Amino acid sequence: MFQLIIHPDQLVVIYHRDSFFTIIIPLLIKIIQKFFCFCKRLYIIPLGENARKRHYHEADKGDIIGFAVQLEVLVNDQWKVVIRYDSAHGFAHIDRYYLDGRKVKIELHLKLSEALTLGDEDIKENWKIYQKAFLEGK
Amino acid sequence: MINILERKHAILVTEFDRYVVEHPEFAVNIPRNAQIVLQVEGDEKYNEWSMQLAERQREIDQSVVYVKVKGLKPARSRLLKPKVAVA
Numbered sequence: 515m516f517q518l519i520i521h522p523d524q525l526v527v528i529y530h531r532d533s534f535f536t537i538i539i540p541l542l543i544k545i546i547q548k549f550f551c552f553c554k555r556l557y558i559i560p561l562g563e564n565a566r567k568r569h570y571h572e573a574d575k576g577d578i579i580g581f582a583v584q585l586e587v588l589v590n591d592q593w594k595v596v597i598r599y600d601s602a603h604g605f606a607h608i609d610r611y612y613l614d615g616r617k618v619k620i621e622l623h624l625k626l627s628e629a630l631t632l633g634d635e636d637i638k639e640n641w642k643i644y645q646k647a648f649l650e651g652k
Numbered sequence: 653m654i655n656i657l658e659r660k661h662a663i664l665v666t667e668f669d670r671y672v673v674e675h676p677e678f679a680v681n682i683p684r685n686a687q688i689v690l691q692v693e694g695d696e697k698y699n700e701w702s703m704q705l706a707e708r709q710r711e712i713d714q715s716v717v718y719v720k721v722k723g724l725k726p727a728r729s730r731l732l733k734p735k736v737a738v739a
Contacts, residue, residue, distance in 0.1 A: 553676040555672055555676075555679050555682065556684045556685055557672075557679075557682055557684075557685070557686050557687075557688050557717070558685060558686070558687050558688065558714075559665050559668070559687075559688045559690070560687070560689075560702075560705045560706050560708075560709045561661070561662065561665065562655075562658050562661075562705070563705075563708075564709075566709055567665065569669055569672075571672075571673060573673065573676060576674075576676075578673070583669075588709075630673070634666050634669050634670075635666065638662045638663070638665060638666045639662075641662075
C-alpha cells in the first residue's frame with residue numbers, strides 16, 4: 515500500500531493517492547517528526563551584495579545539539595568564509611578567517627542555543643563590517 | 653545612508669532562522685544547501701530586490717526555495733523573568 519524511506523534527515527513516505535492513507539500518512543509523519551525530530555537543517559540565505567549566510571543546525575526534541583552559522587563573501591568568484599559560529603569539537607566557538615588564510619579561534623562559554631542566537635544576531639548586525647574588514651585584509 | 657531593504661531583509665533572515673529552529677516540521681522539505689528566497693506578501697519592492705539578489709548569487713544546480721511570509725509580529729522582549737533590585 516505504501517513504501518517507507520528513511521533518509522538521515524528526513525522521512526519520506528510514498529503511498530497510493532486514492533487510499534485513506536492520503537490523509538492519515540501526512541498526519542503520522544507530522545507526529546513522528548514532532549516527537550522523534552529528524553532535525554538537521556542546512557540552507558543558504560543571501561544577505562546582500564556578494565555576501566551570504568550558511569545556516570546549519572541539528573536539534574533533538576527542540577534542543578540544539580549542533581550548529582554552524584557562517585558569513586561567506588564572494589572574492590574572485592569564490593565564496594570565502596569570513597566568520598563562523600560553530601559547535602564542532604564539542605564546544606561553542608567562533609572561527610574568524612582572514613584573507614591571507616589565517617584563522618583565529620575564540621571560545622564561547624555559552625550554551626549551544628545561546629551561541630547559535632549570538633551567531634545569527636552578530637552576522638545580521640555586522641556582516642557589512644566583517645565583509646569590509648575581510649576584503650581589506652584586516 | 654541606511655539601506656532600508658537590506659535592513660528589512662536582515663531582520664527577516666534572523667526571524668526565518670528562529671522560525672526554523674522553533675518549528676522543525678516547517679523546513680522538512682527544504683533540500684540541503686538550498687538557497688532561501690524570502691518574499692513578503694504585498695511588498696513588491698522588497699520581493700523584487702530579494703529575488704534579484706538571490707538570482708545573482710545562485711550557484712549552478714542549486715535548489716531554490718521561496719518562503720512567503722505575511723509580515724512580522726511586533727518585536728517582543730526575550731528576557732526570562734527579569735527582577736529589579738533598587739540600590
